Amino acid sequence: MRGAWERLLLWMARMALPRGEREWMAGDLEEEYAQLRATRGVRAATLWLAGETQRNIVERVSTLARQRKMTHMLGRDLRYALRLMRLSPGFTITIVLTLALGIGANTAIFSVVDALLFKPLPYPGAERLYSVVLASNKPEGMAAWPYPKYAAFAREQQEFDLTAAYSNSRVTIDTGGQPARVEAEVVTTSYFPLFGANAALGRVFTDEEERVPARDAVVVISDALWRSTFGADANVIGRALTIKDRSYAIVGVMPPSFRGQSGIVQMWLPVMMADHFYFKGAASGGAAWWMRPVGRLKAELTAQTAAARMPALSNRVGLIDSSRMKDAMRDGRELFQLRPFRDTKIDPAVSRSFVVLLAAVGLVLIIACANTANLLLGRAIRRQAEFAVRLALGASRHDITRQVLVESLVLAAVAGVTALVVARWTLAWLVTAKPMNVTGFWSQYARTFDFFDVGLDARVAAFNVAVALGVGVVFGLLPARHAARMDLNDALKQRTGSSRFGARAALVLAEIAFSVVLLASAGLMVRSFANATNAHLGFEPDHLVSMLARIEQRKPAAFYREWLDRLRALPGVESAALATMAPLGGSSYRGPVEVEGRPKKEFSVVAAVNVVTPGFFSTMGIKTLAGRSFSDDDRETSPRVAVVSLAFARSAWPGQDAVGKRFRHDYRVAFGDAKDWTTVVGIVDDVVYGALEDPNTPMFTCPSHSRWER
Amino acid sequence: MTSAPLGEFEQIVLMAVVRLDNEAYGATIRREIEARTGRRLSISGVYTTLERLEEKGHLRSWIGEPTAERGGRRRKHFALLPPGKRALRSAYTAYTEMAAGLERRLKAL
Numbered sequence: 001m002r003g004a005w006e007r008l009l010l011w012m013a014r015m016a017l018p019r020g021e022r023e024w025m026a027g028d029l030e031e032e033y034a035q036l037r038a039t040r041g042v043r044a045a046t047l048w049l050a051g052e053t054q055r056n057i058v059e060r061v062s063t064l065a066r067q068r069k070m071t072h073m074l075g076r077d078l079r080y081a082l083r084l085m086r087l088s089p090g091f092t093i094t095i096v097l098t099l100a101l102g103i104g105a106n107t108a109i110f111s112v113v114d115a116l117l118f119k120p121l122p123y124p125g126a127e128r129l130y131s132v133v134l135a136s137n138k139p140e141g142m143a144a145w146p147y148p149k150y151a152a153f154a155r156e157q158q159e160f161d162l163t164a165a166y167s168n169s170r171v172t173i174d175t176g177g178q179p180a181r182v183e184a185e186v187v188t189t190s191y192f193p194l195f196g197a198n199a200a201l202g203r204v205f206t207d208e209e210e211r212v213p214a215r216d217a218v219v220v221i222s223d224a225l226w227r228s229t230f231g232a233d234a235n236v237i238g239r240a241l242t243i244k245d246r247s248y249a250i251v252g253v254m255p256p257s258f259r260g261q262s263g264i265v266q267m268w269l270p271v272m273m274a275d276h277f278y279f280k281g282a283a284s285g286g287a288a289w290w291m292r293p294v295g296r297l298k299a300e301l302t303a304q305t306a307a308a309r310m311p312a313l314s315n316r317v318g319l320i321d322s323s324r325m326k327d328a329m330r331d332g333r334e335l336f337q338l339r340p341f342r343d344t345k346i347d348p349a350v351s352r353s354f355v356v357l358l359a360a361v362g363l364v365l366i367i368a369c370a371n372t373a374n375l376l377l378g379r380a381i382r383r384q385a386e387f388a389v390r391l392a393l394g395a396s397r398h399d400i401t402r403q404v405l406v407e408s409l410v411l412a413a414v415a416g417v418t419a420l421v422v423a424r425w426t427l428a429w430l431v432t433a434k435p436m437n438v439t440g441f442w443s444q445y446a447r448t449f450d451f452f453d454v455g456l457d458a459r460v461a462a463f464n465v466a467v468a469l470g471v472g473v474v475f476g477l478l479p480a481r482h483a484a485r486m487d488l489n490d491a492l493k494q495r496t497g498s499s500r501f502g503a504r505a506a507l508v509l510a511e512i513a514f515s516v517v518l519l520a521s522a523g524l525m526v527r528s529f530a531n532a533t534n535a536h537l538g539f540e541p542d543h544l545v546s547m548l549a550r551i552e553q554r555k556p557a558a559f560y561r562e563w564l565d566r567l568r569a570l571p572g573v574e575s576a577a578l579a580t581m582a583p584l585g586g587s588s589y590r591g592p593v594e595v596e597g598r599p600k601k602e603f604s605v606v607a608a609v610n611v612v613t614p615g616f617f618s619t620m621g622i623k624t625l626a627g628r629s630f631s632d633d634d635r636e637t638s639p640r641v642a643v644v645s646l647a648f649a650r651s652a653w654p655g656q657d658a659v660g661k662r663f664r665h666d667y668r669v670a671f672g673d674a675k676d677w678t679t680v681v682g683i684v685d686d687v688v689y690g691a692l693e694d695p696n697t698p699m700f701t702c703p704s705h706s707r708w709e710r
Numbered sequence: 711m712t713s714a715p716l717g718e719f720e721q722i723v724l725m726a727v728v729r730l731d732n733e734a735y736g737a738t739i740r741r742e743i744e745a746r747t748g749r750r751l752s753i754s755g756v757y758t759t760l761e762r763l764e765e766k767g768h769l770r771s772w773i774g775e776p777t778a779e780r781g782g783r784r785r786k787h788f789a790l791l792p793p794g795k796r797a798l799r800s801a802y803t804a805y806t807e808m809a810a811g812l813e814r815r816l817k818a819l
Contacts, residue, residue, distance in 0.1 A: 024785055
């Protein structure tokens with residue numbers, strides 16, 4: 001398997017070969033490279049290839065020049081340029097590094113922008129893939145549906161060649177050793193053919209496995225999981241892993257290139273099994289809104305025609321659909337809408353910031369060019385006597401221009417190659433710098449980067465070469481013009497004219513102007529960052545440590561209690577608490593809440609819920625604004641109580657004291673089907689649970705017994 | 711047909727073609743010369759000389775079948791033509807005649 005770096009080198013070596021003879025010469029190159037690689041290793045082969053590329057370029061340039069009877073002059077210019085570079089290493093290194101940073105940053109950011117904006121998705125008919133969402137009060141619509149609704153849609157539709165649905169889930173698997181939490185994708189059988197993926201070993205799911213809930217316990221695993229957990233066992237098909245006490249047979253292993261829609265999927269589960277590993281009815285009922293439908297539009301349909309047919313299709317599906325819509329989704333808004341699938345992969349915020357970044361590094365490159373041009377101009381002025389002698393000895397002004405241009409191009413070429421190294425480091429940093437457990441921009445960034453293989457490839461290399469050549473011409477032109485237009489008489493008499501300073505002054509001015517723009521933008525960015533770090537979080541992040549644990553036990557309460565006791569006993573731990581949701585940790589359950597004394601239809605608050613142990617608020621430093629927080633007296637047998645956030649209190653009981661008021665909620669996973677009223681015992685400050693830029697969501701918090709002590 | 715005498719590198723290339731017989735194409739010719747003379751050659755450098763020899767009528771070439779080891783690319787094979795054979799023989803004769811009896815002294819140089 002050859003890496004991107006090797007392929008890039010091979011491509012560059014091929015491009016250095018003359019066009020007419022390229023096929024057999026490239027064949028020779030390939031053959032020799034493969035042989036060297038097999039006998040003497042990748043390193044030796046790569047070194048040979050690099051040398052070969054250089055020799056081929058020299059050969060090709062001299063052949064081209066010979067054909068135009070310029071070999072003598074160009075060769076001399078080239079030699080002269082190289083000698084000049086060697087003679088003033090400090091000067092050369094300064095210029096090469098300045099340009100390499102500029103070009104390298106541009107190459108790196110371009111490769112990201114290229115992947116995000118221009119490259120097609122790696123699927124068959126990628127441009128005809130559409131997500132189907134339900135129109136809702138959110139502009140982006142509801143992308144996730146209950147499975148029965150999707151199934152009805154898939155049966156009724158005639159607009160797509162193929163449709164599939166998928167969802168993300170984290171599942172604990174046991175393979176006999178340590179239980180492990182893995183990224184899973186829950187999919188319909190059509191998912192694999194839709195994305196053109198087939199198993200490298202074994203098979204993908206069959207139609208039969210999408211018929212009966214919780215019957216066919218099978219999984220397909222990723223190449224990564226196959227290697228890490230099963231030691232790349234060739235006989236892994238038929239082995240089993242355990243999920244929630246049930247044995248799942250491994251039926252397939254995907255190739256390394258296929259990593260699901262999040263880019264980090266380790267395992268695929270058939271949707272029907274959700275009734276087992278998620279909860280009963282997850283697949284067969286209408287409660288779980290989690291499957292994301294995608295379809296490949298028929299070739300003969302345009303997006304507009306298909307979109308025009310969606311209302312009729314929505315009605316047909318609505319009539320036969322067995323899943324019930326939630327309150328927020330009623331009022332005839334259950335309408336299918338098409339969204340290009342590509343748009344769901346690329347967060348506009350992420351691609352926008354990289355376009356901004358590309359502009360910024362473009363500016364840096366311009367500054368680097370201006371700087372370099374200035375240095376070269378300075379040198380050209382010092383070399384006036386030399387040019388004058390050349391002119392006097394019969395060189396044409398054209399010769400001098402060419403020579404100076406060749407010098408700058410050679411510098412740019414060396415910088416361009418160095419820039420590839422810079423770009424590679426920058427990219428490695430961009431790809432790995434994915435802070436975990438951060439919401440908002442960074443989580444979208446991580447998602448986007450996981451999915452796209454951002455790296456140096458032929459397109460990026462072409463960009464790099466184009467930029468380097470462009471830069472060479474740009475910063476070489478001014479000194480070249482200067483050298484060619486000087487007054488021979490003055491120069492020979494070592495007289496300095498005043499005109500040349502005009503150009504240098506203009507360059508310096510341009511540099512300063514661009515630097516000011518860049519500095520101002522950077523300053524603004526730093527200020528937004530400072531604002532973000534000073535934002536009102538609602539809790540005290542100092543000395544706060546959070547960790548995530550998922551324990552799959554029948555009666556986890558004893559475990560949690562002991563865990564908490566031991567944590568509190570640790571030296572250096574002041575206090576500790578458990579919660580289902582940590583601030584800045586991202587999404588959670590959100591649902592409508594019914595406020596006592598108000599008609600359900602007319603008024604409801606959509607609120608998030610957290611479940612915590614006593615001591616949570618003091619541990620987090622969340623201020624109690626009114627009433628009390630929880631104590632050990634809030635038991636399962638005592639009346640249901642909750643602490644609500646300021647935003648909750650304000651939207652449910654505007655202008656009134658919320659303490660003592662009652663509401664009812666639908667958080668079934670934790671509370672069974674009980675529909676008792678919950679009494680507000682306290683009000684706390686709003687806490688940022690999602691992204692920083694999100695407005696504070698109304699929130700209520702319940703004591704933990706209901707969840708963990710059942 | 712009389713033509714200019716062969717250059718030193720041209721002789722080496724022609725001898726490699728003779729030596730390789732049916733297996734003479736860019737990669738093998740380059741490897742043969744590199745292995746025997748220790749000279750570092752570029753692929754395009756070898757082709758430049760091969761094409762010049764072809765233009766002079768010393769060599770002929772034909773395109774072979776694509777193979778998988780070459781990434782599906784075809785080979786360009788080379789073989790000597792009568793003028794090439796004559797030129798190589800005369801170069802060889804001139805060389806051996808001039809070197810006759812000097813072997814020991816040449817090696818001692």
